[in-house]
Amino acid sequence: MEILKTVELKKYYGRGEAMVKALDGVSMSVQQGEFAAVVGSSGSGKSTLLHMLGGLDYPTEGQVFVDGREIFKLDETQLAIFRRRNIGFVFQNYNLVPVLNVYENIVLPVELDGEKPDRDYIEEVMQTLGIGEKRRSLPNQLSGGQQQRVAIARALAAKPAILLADEPTGNLDSRASQEVLGLLRLTGERYSQTIVMITHNEELAQLCDRIVRIEDGKIRGGGGR
């Protein structure tokens, strides 16, 4: 079953001579439960694509369907609710709150949403990601790999159907990268998620089910049906 689809997605910045085509007609599709990697060099448009998939940025033209729903047809409030309930994000820079400990960071988005966190579930996620013992630590007491694992746990806390990861291992050494990626795959399987990961590193992408190649704002292979 298809869960993500883009149709002729375009994003242009500036106009006339100075126009930059970050995305130039991208059509791709991701099946439910898939772990897809979008691989491209810097400036290829891959981050722009991820932002559109998550409804973080509006396209110049084209459509994005998530779970059969055209997300840019929603009004702003609906889009925010939709994102909160369905999509989790993992960024290169972890974006943890420095004055909150690991547990507090993980449950923050759920609590901001006025929900009570599902303690058993969060506990299990922390164990799976190997940060159970670190629950009272502050982010600056953790290694980069551990911080990124906290960020993954935070993204999983709201049980999103889709996880979007933007260079999740960009700041990690190769050892920590391999661990983070293995865990991403494991949690994706365990919690039945669809994952789209942006990376410039072909070697890391081998753990994914499919590689979508993007170059100069266009798909060069692996776009799916």
Next chain:
Amino acid sequence: MIWVIPVLAIAALLLMGAVYRRKLRRFSHILEEFQRDGTLPEQSLRDTVESKLESQLIGALRRVSLQEERARQEKNEVARLLSDLSHQLKTPLANIVMNTEILKNGGLQSEKQTEFLLRNEEQAKKMQWLMKNLVKASRLEQGVISFACESAPLHETLARSISGIYAQARSRAIKIDTEDFPPVFPVHSPNWTAEAIGNILENAVKYSPEGSTIRIRVNKLEMYVKIEITDSGPGVPKSEYNCIFQRFYRGKNTSDMEGSGLGLYLAQLIARNEKGYITVGENPQGRGSCFAFFLPLL
């Protein structure tokens, strides 16, 4: 006029009851639809408790159907593997029957006779090899849903897989060199892991030049134990990293070698069942490939 108050209160209660019943009906409607044909409605995106609950219900149901789908796919995959393998047995068998027929009819010079016998031997070996994989695959089918994993010493598992390949390596004067490592107890199934690592070693022996060395190194990471197997064979091109673990995939420059494109597929399937994984990279010391087997520590 005092009677107005209880009447209004009752009216208000009835109204609230009706509203809630309607909302509950929406939930039961979602469940009914899902049970009937697995369809799920669009989420209503309102900032209310009911709408949030509804999203959660839809999310949970979607996970259920995805898990069912995955289990089905996994089963199908192994079933297909079995039927493909049995199908592959037909060709060598037909060849053997034909060659034997020719030999039986006689009238061949002794030189030709030897040639046909050698061909027969070759085909029989191919069958033997296919049978071995068939057995492996069918055992995997029995255990494919999940096999038991426990914290067990890696030294023993590794020793078992090395001894399985020892004779083959010896016949090609290939040395298998394992760097010393402190005791480590990853969560795994010793039997299956030995088989999976055995498959990687078998490839390494097959593709390495005679007289070369295969190196095994074990590193304890934070969450995983990493077992690296480095050979000095032709290596795997980067563009094929994502393909070599697929069923029946044969590397572009391996066509002159015997192989089924199954060994690495089975190894990866086993690793995934153990919540681990296998990756491939370059031999950092030059020519060859480096396979890394990751097993979880907890």
